Amino acid sequence: MTTYDLLITNARVVRPGVDHTERLDIGISGGRFAAIEPRIDPAEAAEVVDAGGLLAFPGVVDAHQHWGIYNPLETDADTESRAAAQGGVTTGLTYIRTGQYYLNKGGPYEAFMPEVLERAGSRAFVDYGFHVAPMQRSHIHELDLLVDTFGVTSFKIFMFYGSHGLHGRSADQSSFLMTPEGETYDYAHFEFVMRGLQATRERHPDIADAISLSLHCETAEIMAAYTAMVEEAGELSGLAAYHASRPPHSEGLAIAIASYLAHETELPAINLLHLSSAKAVEAAKRMAAAFPHIDFRREVTVGHLIADVETAAGVGGKVNPPIRPRSDVEALWDAVADGTIDWVVSDHACCRAEAKFGDPADDVFLAKSGFGGAEYLLSGLLTEGPRRGLSYARIAELASWNPAQRYGLWSKGTIAVGYDADLALVDPQQSFVVRAADSPSAQEYTPFEGMEHTAKVRHTFLRGRRILRDGSIVGPPTGRYIARPVSAYPADTHGVAGRTAASRE
Numbered sequence: 001m002t003t004y005d006l007l008i009t010n011a012r013v014v015r016p017g018v019d020h021t022e023r024l025d026i027g028i029s030g031g032r033f034a035a036i037e038p039r040i041d042p043a044e045a046a047e048v049v050d051a052g053g054l055l056a057f058p059g060v061v062d063a064h065q066h067w068g069i070y071n072p073l074e075t076d077a078d079t080e081s082r083a084a085a086q087g088g089v090t091t092g093l094t095y096i097r098t099g100q101y102y103l104n105k106g107g108p109y110e111a112f113m114p115e116v117l118e119r120a121g122s123r124a125f126v127d128y129g130f131h132v133a134p135m136q137r138s139h140i141h142e143l144d145l146l147v148d149t150f151g152v153t154s155f156k157i158f159m160f161y162g163s164h165g166l167h168g169r170s171a172d173q174s175s176f177l178m179t180p181e182g183e184t185y186d187y188a189h190f191e192f193v194m195r196g197l198q199a200t201r202e203r204h205p206d207i208a209d210a211i212s213l214s215l216h217c218e219t220a221e222i223m224a225a226y227t228a229m230v231e232e233a234g235e236l237s238g239l240a241a242y243h244a245s246r247p248p249h250s251e252g253l254a255i256a257i258a259s260y261l262a263h264e265t266e267l268p269a270i271n272l273l274h275l276s277s278a279k280a281v282e283a284a285k286r287m288a289a290a291f292p293h294i295d296f297r298r299e300v301t302v303g304h305l306i307a308d309v310e311t312a313a314g315v316g317g318k319v320n321p322p323i324r325p326r327s328d329v330e331a332l333w334d335a336v337a338d339g340t341i342d343w344v345v346s347d348h349a350c351c352r353a354e355a356k357f358g359d360p361a362d363d364v365f366l367a368k369s370g371f372g373g374a375e376y377l378l379s380g381l382l383t384e385g386p387r388r389g390l391s392y393a394r395i396a397e398l399a400s401w402n403p404a405q406r407y408g409l410w411s412k413g414t415i416a417v418g419y420d421a422d423l424a425l426v427d428p429q430q431s432f433v434v435r436a437a438d439s440p441s442a443q444e445y446t447p448f449e450g451m452e453h454t455a456k457v458r459h460t461f462l463r464g465r466r467i468l469r470d471g472s473i474v475g476p477p478t479g480r481y482i483a484r485p486v487s488a489y490p491a492d493t494h495g496v497a498g499r500t501a502a503s504r505e
Contacts, residue, residue: 004029006464007045011056011425014392015415016401021392026056028421031463036417049466051425054458058396058414059090059422062374063403064273064299064345067094067128069101069370070355071442073119080350080372081124081479082440085467087346087375088424088457090126091404091412091482095156097133099177106135106178109142113150117481124479125467127422129409131156131214136179137189140196147200151483153210153408154271155197157190159254160218160320187257194265201269210408210485212269212297213262217254217280218246218321226250231365239309242364243322248277251321255280259287262294271297271406274347276304276321278331281340297342297406300332302380303373305344307447316356317447318367319347333388336398343403344381346374350443372443380448382428382455408485421464430456440473 004027012021013036027035027045042048062084067076084092096116098106103115109132116130133156134140146152161177177185194213201208227245230236236244255272262270272284275298288296307317308326317323335341349370358366381395396414404413411420431454432438436446460468465478 002044002046003027004034004040004045005047006421007040007042007048008056009040009042009048009050010053011051012053013056013415014396015058016393016397016413019391019393021055023053026415026423028464031421033415033417033419033421036415054425054427055392056415057088057378057392057424057426058400059412059420059424059460059462060088060378060399061091061093061403061409061413062089062346062348062377063093063343063407064301064347065092065094065374066347066349066370067092067120068096068103069349070351070368073102073116074121074123075442076350077120077123077128078477079440079442080348080374081126081128081477082473083372084348084374085125085460085462085473086440086457086471088378088426088460089374090422090424090460090462091409092126092128092348092374093131093154093403093407094128095131095133097156098135099179109139109146113146113152117150120481123477125473125477126462126479127482128479129407129482129484133158134193134196135177135185136183137192140193143196143200144203147204147207147211153207153484154212154214155193156214156216157193157258158216159190159258160216160220160223161185187261190258191261191265194261194267198265198267201267207408207485212271212406213267214271214273215254215258216273216320217251217258219250219254219257222247222250222253227365238315238362238364239312239317239323242318243309243324245365246320246322248279248324248328251275251277251280252283255283255287259291259294259296263291268293268295270294271299273299274301274304274321274345275299275332275335275341277324277328281331281335285340297402298335298340299343299345300336300341301345301347301373302377303347303371303447305329305332305336306376306380306384306451311451312447313445313449314447315362315364315367316371316445318364318369319371320369323447333384336385337388337390341398342406344377344398345403346372346377348372348374350441352442353444356445371447372439372441373446373448375439375441376434376448376453378424378426378457379453379455382426383453409482411486421461423461424457425459426455426457428455430458432456
């Protein structure tokens with residue numbers, strides 16, 4: 001009888017908080033790391049994989065994706081989870097809400113979430129969970145239901161939806177959001193969501209650390225005014241025009257408003273999503289100093305770190321908030337390096353070409369917002385990060401450990417005994433040129449087309465099972481819905497029925 005289901009030998013193990021890599025063998029049993037030692041006898045394992053000195057990173061926890069936004073959820077769960085696995089992602093947290101896009105329906109989450117779970121089903125190649133946005137007043141009364149029944153512990157507010165739709169100005173908010181007649185999606189609603197979520201935290205003291213609110217911080221009124229100015233002037237085009245139409249101070253103002261509302265409502269767990277500019281970072285730091293009792297976490301996307309308005313491949317790079325000029329990119333890297341940024345995500349939102357581009361195709365204001373990128377998350381960090389002094393351990397914190405800790409995925413995010421055996425084997429010296437045609441995503445283009453990355457994910461393992469071999473997806477989908485929070489040593493993480501009381505280890 002063997003001790004391990006799988007033994008990975010000769011790996012250079014990268015772990016958050018450990019400044020050096022160690023050449024170790026990794027024994028896996030029952031989907032978890034069972035032993036990590038300098039040498040483990042291969043005779044003790046049913047299967048042996050020689051890592052050949054490749055880096056072993058914790059499986060990436062991509063905490064910001066959008067499955068089902070432009071394609072059916074069941075389609076994205078398949079194709080876009082393949083793209084995630086190609087990038088070393090083993091867990092994806094995807095945003096979901098009522099209204100246009102996603103399931104294209106309103107109503108209560110009690111009826112909405114079962115359909116979400118059924119559509120995603122057993123189609124994903126990576127583990128996954130959902131963040132949920134309370135879009136209408138009645139959703140605030142469903143927060144406990146979402147936590148207790150569906151294992152959702154993270155929630156979202158889209159601050160710019162006041163006078164903007166997903167892609168630009170929108171005069172018909174209720175139709176876009178599919179909210180009840182007479183209700184508005186505005187600062188008052190945001191306040192009441194915060195009050196409701198804090199009440200839910202107080203009713204769940206044992207798992208309160210896992211319950212948080214994330215905010216997309218842009219100011220609708222500022223964007224509406226600047227969009228009109230940019231279009232009237234007609235001097236800018238492409239991504240430069242879109243950047244100017246959603247100026248950085250719009251982010252900063254929204255961050256200040258969100259932070260004061262968190263202070264007013266005594267909600268201490270706030271995540272500031274996809275900061276894209278120097279002004280956004282400055283505002284986030286000022287608010288942290290002003291309200292030290294609030295536990296702010298700050299996020300950036302790999303897209304905002306590796307592309308700017310000049311280097312992104314055209315209008316396909318339209319996203320909210322916009323890709324910015326190089327000076328903002330460098331400011332984001334400074335914030336990553338000094339510890340201001342807590343994690344890096346993809347904001348993956350597959351939008352096929354026939355849906356993405358308007359007529360004419362080069363009009364950025366007619367294009368839809370968002371693009372894929374999970375397949376480049378780890379390689380992008382490993383290409384640019386070390387050039388800027390980031391250690392492998394810091395990259396593991398940004399890509400895996402920190403988001404797992406914040407979002408109640410406490411069985412994930414590191415390579416240690418008892419944790420889910422999620423890992424990526426990476427060659428830090430294998431360069432490749434980004435080509436959309438090489439991705440399993442259904443998206444036919446990428447704003448990163450032609451960029452050279454100097455590290456490549458070779459193999460990805462989910463709970464000890466290989467899902468990527470030499471860059472290609474293998475086997476049937478085995479990703480599971482993860483109801484949160486889960487403890488670091490879960491008895492079962494196979495879904496809602498397997499939830500355990502969570503506690504930090």
